[in-house]
Amino acid sequence: MTSSRIPGFYNMTVKERRALLREAFSLTDAETQNLSNADALTIGKADNMIENVIGTYQLPFGLGLNFLINGKEYVIPMAIEEASVVASASHVAKIVREAGGFQTESKERLMIGQIQVVGCPDFQEAKQQILHQKDTLMAAADNAYPSIVHRGGGVKDLDVRILNEEDASSYSKMLVMHIYVDTCDAMGANMINTMVESIAPIVEEITKGKVYLRILSNYADRSLATAKCMIPPHLLKTGSFAGEEVRDGVIHAYEFAASDPYRAVTHNKGVMNGIDPVVIATGNDWRAVEAGAHAYAARNGQYGSMTKWSKDEEGNLVGEIELPMSIGTVGGATRVHPLAGFSLSIMHIESAEELAQVIVAVGLAQNLGALKALATDGIQKGHMALHSRSVAIAGGATGEMIDVIAKQLVEQQEIRVGKAKELVEQYKK
Numbered sequence: 001m002t003s004s005r006i007p008g009f010y011n012m013t014v015k016e017r018r019a020l021l022r023e024a025f026s027l028t029d030a031e032t033q034n035l036s037n038a039d040a041l042t043i044g045k046a047d048n049m050i051e052n053v054i055g056t057y058q059l060p061f062g063l064g065l066n067f068l069i070n071g072k073e074y075v076i077p078m079a080i081e082e083a084s085v086v087a088s089a090s091h092v093a094k095i096v097r098e099a100g101g102f103q104t105e106s107k108e109r110l111m112i113g114q115i116q117v118v119g120c121p122d123f124q125e126a127k128q129q130i131l132h133q134k135d136t137l138m139a140a141a142d143n144a145y146p147s148i149v150h151r152g153g154g155v156k157d158l159d160v161r162i163l164n165e166e167d168a169s170s171y172s173k174m175l176v177m178h179i180y181v182d183t184c185d186a187m188g189a190n191m192i193n194t195m196v197e198s199i200a201p202i203v204e205e206i207t208k209g210k211v212y213l214r215i216l217s218n219y220a221d222r223s224l225a226t227a228k229c230m231i232p233p234h235l236l237k238t239g240s241f242a243g244e245e246v247r248d249g250v251i252h253a254y255e256f257a258a259s260d261p262y263r264a265v266t267h268n269k270g271v272m273n274g275i276d277p278v279v280i281a282t283g284n285d286w287r288a289v290e291a292g293a294h295a296y297a298a299r300n301g302q303y304g305s306m307t308k309w310s311k312d313e314e315g316n317l318v319g320e321i322e323l324p325m326s327i328g329t330v331g332g333a334t335r336v337h338p339l340a341g342f343s344l345s346i347m348h349i350e351s352a353e354e355l356a357q358v359i360v361a362v363g364l365a366q367n368l369g370a371l372k373a374l375a376t377d378g379i380q381k382g383h384m385a386l387h388s389r390s391v392a393i394a395g396g397a398t399g400e401m402i403d404v405i406a407k408q409l410v411e412q413q414e415i416r417v418g419k420a421k422e423l424v425e426q427y428k429k
């Protein structure tokens with residue numbers, strides 16, 4: 001695959017899309033089979049993944065197209081039930097590629113493990129002793145998971161805080177130790193939990209307190225990924241809106257989210273519309289990513305926007321996003337779910353760091369898609385037209401009837417299930 005531009009992909013049948021992919025990505029028979037097999041995740045595998053299994057649950061699996069990130073072409077697998085998300089991401093990616101694409105980077109990739117200690121006879125002394133024995137503690141944590149050290153990762157730093165120092169309550173006063181771990185290409189939850197559990201007895205000995213919690217923190221603010229794009233206004237022009245108008249509307253929309261949590265939550269839901277489908281498609285833990293992203297949006301004391309939109313001196317629209325990305329390309333379900341491995345391979349992802357950057361770029365694209373629609377025609381026009389097929393199905397349409405009813409719903413500007421039921425009855429007569 002030399003380009004992520006695949007004109008006409010939207011109008012192809014599923015069979016034609018699969019054939020094109022097979023050709024373009026030199027897919028193996030097994031990979032092609034997985035795409036067309038409803039049981040790609042076998043019941044046997046599923047039964048080993050979680051408890052009390054009774055089946056598998058499927059989601060639509062589509063491709064975000066047109067992405068150009070750091071000069072590299074990406075077709076991006078997205079697993080999501082909501083109409084218009086994939087179309088909107090692809091639409092914005094097409095605009096951004098004409099402006100040079102997304103620029104992304106990762107500052108560092110350290111995951112955090114926490115140990116909670118209570119009941120220290122002298123908290124300040126306990127803190128000093130931990131810092132004094134920092135090297136010993138870090139080495140002990142590395143020894144608990146030597147394979148990650150052999151891969152070039154392992155514990156890179158350690159720090160310690162005292163929380164609620166002035167409180168009289170023995171419940172709220174505590175010492176919290178962090179280890180910062182380079183987990184290489186793994187998300188690292190299990191390896192970090194192994195490390196913190198293993199060094200807890202040493203921490204108790206040093207602090208003379210009692211350790212309670214020993215667990216990864218999902219607030220992965222030492223594992224940040226950033227993406228940026230810069231779009232000249234002429235690329236933002238729509239039928240009835242000048243590019244400058246669209247640009248200004250997007251900036252106003254951003255300022256609204258930056259100032260008002262009621263708006264920020266919806267704004268950020270739109271960002272996660274892009275992020276979650278890629279996280280899910282690659283077999284990653286989307287609850288971890290969601291929790292970290294929302295916490296980071298509140299890092300300044302008020303819940304705000306996950307993205308930033310502004311205008312540069314030349315009048316270009318500048319979009320930025322920075323989020324914690326606790327994801328991996330190995331471990332967890334990434335190598336168990338057959339479609340997760342497939343997703344990573346068609347993106348030609350080489351590291352967890354690269355995947356994190358791709359994911360935030362999709363989040364930024366998705367956000368612009370929503371803001372652009374909101375600042376111009378409103379979200380319903382495009383969204384409901386794409387949603388019309390789901391509404392037709394909910395109204396009882398099947399087979400060839402689906403497209404006919406969906407078209408009628410759009411033409412009659414009444415995209416609702418009650419109307420679809422009426423039209424289905426008429427069609428049957």
Ligand code: NDP
Nearest residue numbers: 147183184185186187188189190191285288330331332333
């Ligand atoms: P794993 O426990 O599967 O560990 C990853 C494994 O990948 C390592 O054991 C390592 O094995 C192997 N590996 C192979 N190649 C590499 C590489 N290049 N870099 C790093 N490791 C490599 O997964 P994680 O520790 O990542 O944990 C993720 C899972 O934990 C997710 O399923 C998540 O849902 C779950 N989880 C999440 C929690 C949370 O978010 N709070 C809490 C608990 C679990 P070796 O080095 O031995 O070869």
